[in-house]
Amino acid sequence: MLEKLQNQGYQVEVLSHARAILEVDFPEVEIELTEVLEGFRIPVAELIAGGGGEAKGTQRLRKALTDKQWPKFHFNVERKINGKILESQSHEVDHVREFTSGRVALEIEWNNKDPFFDRDLENYKRLHADGAISVGIIITRGTSLHENMKSIVGKFLDTNDIETLDDLTQWGYEPTSRQRATISGLVNRDKDPLSFREAFCRKFVSDKFGEATTHWRKLEDRVHRGVGNPCPLLLVGLPENVVEFD
Incomplete structure (x- = not known):
């Protein structure tokens, strides 16, 4: 599944028979995801810029x-007895692909608080139980991208000869007073002071x-505990090489 992307460093995990469902009923999904992601890039300056x-x-x-x-899709699920609505729930999913044989849902979690994974997985579980979706997909930062973020930021500083916080202004980064104080404290402390580069990256x-x-890792921890089960899931992790240096 998604072998071309895996060869580019993407992490892929398939759960609860999602592979068989996608290959047999929704082969277009693999083609379309590959076309979208194989050329996806993030200029490193966008990681630094504030806003x-x-x-x-x-x-x-x-x-x-x-x-x-x-497109974005709104699901409205109602439970009735003799025409009387007993329960009504609304679910919004960022991206849904509709096919004659069913729907496939997709969420992008680039940099939210990790409880958003619980929301996504529980939504997928409910929607799958109600027959509203056949597979749920989540795209997030992969291990190599997450764990190497400090080295990516450090390379950006080195490449652009950035040695002070003021040097970052042109890149759209405006530190708060707390951030300035923390970085200054790390650089100017008496014991084991850090370089500006080390302090800023940290x-x-x-x-x-x-x-x-x-x-x-946060997503993997949840699905291995059974969150979202038994909804068939396809998980995709963006690798560090999606970050592009000029």
């Missing part, structure tokens, strides 16, 4: 999926891409 809202890389990924008929990655965010 709220959704990351630009995620926006591009969403647009590419939407262009291939994976603080920046901890704040923006810390362990409590959505990444492969």
Whole structure:
């Protein structure tokens, strides 16, 4: 499953017979995901830049999926007895592909708080139980990307001769007073002071891409505990080589 992407470093895990379902009933899914992801890149400067809202890389990924008929989808599930509504639930999924034989749902968790995985997996479980979806897909940061984020940020600093926080202004990064104080403290402490490079990488990655965010290990831990089971699942981890240096 997704061998071409795996050869590029993507992590892929298939659970609860998702492989058989996708290969037999939805072969287009593998083709379309490969087409969307094989050329997906994130300029390293986008990792550094501040600002709220959704990351630009995620926006591009969403647009590419939407262009291939994976739009946002709202599910409304009602339970009735003799015409009386006893329970009504609404589920929103970022991307859903509809086929004559069923639906496949997809969520992108680039850098949310890790409880978003619980939300996604439980939604998939309920929607699958109700017959609304056949397979659920989650795309997140893979192990190599998550674990090597400090070295990626460090390479960015080295490549652009960045030696102070002020040097980062042109790249759209504006540290808070707390971040400035922490980095300054690490650099100027009496015992084992850090270089600016080491201090910035440690603080920046901890704040923006810390362990409590959505990444492969957090997702893997949940599915191996049975969260989302028995919904068939396809998990995809973005590798470090999606980050592009100019």
